[in-house]
Amino acid sequence: MSSSGDGDDFTRGVEDGLRLSKRIYFGKDRSVAPPKPLTPMEKATRSFYPASPMLYAVIFNPGIVDNPDVPSYQPHVHGRCDPPALIPLQMNRIQLQLECYLDTAFVTMTGSWRLHCVMASAASDCRLAIPMGGLQGSILGVEVELTRKSYKTQLVVMDEKGEAESAAKPEDGGFLKPHIFTLTIPQVDGGSNISVKVRWSQKLIYKDGDFTLDVPFSFPEYVTPAGKKLTKKEKIQLSVDVGLGTEVVCKTASHQMKEQKRVVGKLGFVYEKEVLTWSSSNFVFTYQVPTSNAFGGVLLQSPSSLTIDQKEFFSLFLFPGTDLSKKVIRKEVLFVVDISGSMKGRTIEVTKSAIIAALSKLDQGDSFNIMAFNDRTYLYSSTLELATEEASKKATDWIGMNFIPGGGTNMSLALSQAVEMLSGIKQSIPMIFFLTDGTVEDERQICEVMTKQLKNQGPELCPRIYTFGIGSFCNHYFLRMLAMIGRGHFEYAFDADSIVARMGMLFSRAASTVMMNIAIDGLDDLDALQVYPSVTLDLCSEGPLVVFGHYRGGFPDTLKVTGILADMSNFIIDLKVQRAKEIPVDKVLAKQQIEHYTSQAWFSQDKKLEEKVAKMSMQSGVVSEYTRMVLLETIQIQEKHASTSSGVKKGKKESIEIREKCEMIKVLQRLGIGFGNLVATIENMPPGYEPKLPDQAEMLVRTAGNCCVNLCGKCCCMCCIQACTSINDQCAILVTQIITGLAFLGCFACCELCCDGQ
Structure with a gap:
């Protein structure tokens, strides 16, 4: 998974790309104006992460940005963009094919974009970004078509020498966010059309008897092609098969659908429309099985x-069904929260908010308690307390005073005490919510102990264990196995920003237990x-x-x-x-099978089961811990062959033969969630921390770049040092020395980028 720093570079790159795109001249009859500069308020509220399939030009050299059809002969600019600017490409075509089976949807997106912002004599990388609906989906494959060249992804088993690790770069491809997959297409010629086909799976949302499909389909206005107002076609093909011999009826649809098929358990719809601007809302479709019973x-x-x-x-x-969903079950809830040293900073603050939010959702009649743990355990109360408003307020105060990160991580002690505390409950369901950001050496032993403890509970309802992992240093497969042993569910958040929402989803699911x-x-x-x-x-x-x-x-x-x-x-x-x-x-069930088998393989340390998972992964296209995604390039090569005609010799003729050459050109970063990082846990590294020691040149460039960005709000280069009146003399001297000594490396350099509006 990509680090948060890569995400920051992405959003900053898109913001800079939108400013840089003002260099592109479309002629007097253009219908699409260049993106307007964002106000400070818009910057604070607007996200530059994609809400739909997007393609971006990766611009290191701003001098190549121009209309490939109508050159504008703009003044030459010096320097490079670091991080690169990302200019959203104009989209010419988009189509979705959606197949819903049981609780899963398979999405095939085909679209066409044009590299409209790079001069015809130049080339640039293009970065594809695919936001998949929800976090329970899986990328299944990408295919890209260019003139005489094509690319596709494939899963392979790599050797264990680690050679691929050093070759893989975050910008080549991977998960920008847990639900956003990116892939870089190398060196596309300016003015080229790029055809893309992407396949992924995602879970349907099921609640109160309704199935809901939500697919990213909200495009910003600046991806509409410039020029005369020509209509464009967007199309969505949808099929539904419940597969259980039951009726199914459509409830709501965000786009105007035309029914094509209706038989028992199956529906078919199509949306096809000529538009001037692309869809500005996600495709949302809700249907249900019209029965109140399970x-x-x-x-x-x-x-x-x-x-x-x-x-x-x-x-x-x-x-x-809807009847069972209406019945509320009484809960005895114990929150067990890791407060070791690695939880410091924003992580512990949002974790506090997540626990307090869960407390507020307890029903009348529910009981709760809170346990914090590091090397020791700390209890809010010696017994479970009724979830009254007064008790929740006291618990909130206790959390504020006791959730202070420090010390190590003793999971075994905390879990054993938690199970013991919730033993012997008969008339309500006992639930343990276990939150951690680390991994420990005795995880397999913990699973064995928990299995024995829960089996010895007798006829009563044994405690359910719901696990929540924070960051990539915790062992997600240990937490998944622990949840399965405790008849609960596992959830995770890779960054602090998503902890409250993801924890809320886990608690909501647990609270909705009906059987x-x-x-x-x-x-x-x-x-x-x-x-x-x-x-x-x-x-x-x-x-x-x-x-x-x-x-x-x-x-x-x-x-x-x-x-x-x-x-x-x-x-x-x-x-x-x-x-x-x-x-x-x-x-x-491919993704679910792979996750279950991987947990079993980790627990049993079974190499044959690991090999089975790898084979299933390559066959289904679902990523796993034992496979890597690679990018294959196929090039059409023209070869000339001399030939002589039969009969009377009239000289040699040349025949042209086109053959294809296919080779692997990139190994992407690991797409799995990993088995934790024991060293990082022992050293109390916070989630997402990646130690890196930059060299002196990089430190100078970053220092100067940060200085100028903070002062100018943009970037600096040789041609704008004198133009930016807000830059001070010391910074100007420093930047001049760096540019001279490091051959114009550093921040990006484009007067329009730097001095926009000044």
Whole structure:
């Protein structure tokens, strides 16, 4: 995952790119004015992260920025942009193909952009940015077409020598944010058209019986091609297949959809429109299964010749329906929060806000307690307290006084005490919310101890463990395994800004539990049975219960699912078993399978299971910890061959043969979330910290650049030192010395960029 610094460079690059794009002259009849300078208020509230698929020109040398069709012969500029400016490219075509199966959507985006901002005699890299809906999706592949050249991504297994690590650069590609994938296309000629096809998967939002698909489709006005007002076509093709033999009805759509297909369990729609400007809102589509009762089914799938595991595959889906969703369950909640030294700064402050926000969402009748831990544990109260307004206020004060980062990370002690505190509860559901930003040496032992402790609870409801990871130094697969052992769920936040929202989602999902202690009857007679997850989780109103596995033998016609409802009554439902004829169940569950198998491989240290995950990853296109994404380049090469005609000799003729040459040109950064960083945890490094020692030249350039940016609000170069009246003499002398000594390296240099409005 990319660091926050890379994200800062991205947003600053887009802001500078919008200013730099004013150099482009489109002629007197242009219909699109250049982007206006942003006011300080707009800069504070506007995000430069993409809200739709976008392509940017990566500009190091501002001198190449010009209209490739109508050169404007602007004055030469000196210097380089550092970080590079990112000019949003104009988009000529966009189309979405959406396929919804069960709780997952597969998105195929095809679009065309033009490198309209680089002179025809020059070339620049182009950076693709794809915001995927939600954080539970997965990038599945990218294809790019240029004249006589094409690129595509592919997953491969790399050796363990670490050679790829040093070759991978953040700017080449990876996740800018957990939901924004980027990829750099090298050296595109000015004026070229760039065709892009991107595939990704994302989870549907399920709540109160409604399925909602939300796909990024909100384009800024400056990607509309300049020139005469010509209509452009945007198209969205949508298909829905619930796959459980139930009816499905459309509720709402953000764009005007035309129905093409309606049969039992299936819908088909198309949106096609001629527009002057591109869509300014996401595509949002909501549908439901018109039943108030819980519903679901079991789908069977035989292995193909390419499938890794040649046993039969089954998947069970159970949705709660609207009736179960209305029943509120009483909760006994214990927040267990890491306050070790690495949590210092903004991380602990937003963690405080996240816990206080969760306290405010407790219902009347719920009880709570708070435990902070580092080397020791610190309790808010010796017993659970009712969630009254007065108790919440006291807890908020206690958090402010006791959430002070310092010391090490003793997870085992905290978890054991937490499980012991919530043991023996019968009439409500006990929940532990465990938050940490680090990893420890005894994580496998912790999982074994927790398994034994929870099994010894007897007939009562054993404590549910919900885990929350902060940053990349914690072991996400340990936390995922711990949550599975505790029948809970795992969530994470890679930066401090998303902790409150992501923690809120985890708490909301836990609070929506409608059925507990779920058991599946009817699988005992199957051979070679493997079921995942090994412990059946609770059913929530904000998502289905999903169980999958492999088997041999004859599968029964129905499976019986039993559980305990919110009012402690028993629940039984029979689920019909059917063959998955039109639903690609293996694709729908590929990401979930890979995550479960990876957790198991980490816990058991099973190399064969790691190899299985790697093969599944390459086959499905879903990234894993054991595969790397690479960029392949295919070039069309023209070769001339001499030939002589038959019969009377009339001299030699030349024939032109076109052949393709394909090679791997880049290895991208690791796209997995990793197994934690023990050294960083021991040294109490805060999340996202990446130590780097710049050389003296880099320090001088950064110092000068920061100085000038702070004073001018822009950048500096030789041609604008005298022009910027707000720069002081000492800074001007320093910048002059640096530019002379370092051959114009440093900040970017373009008078229009530097002195805009001055």
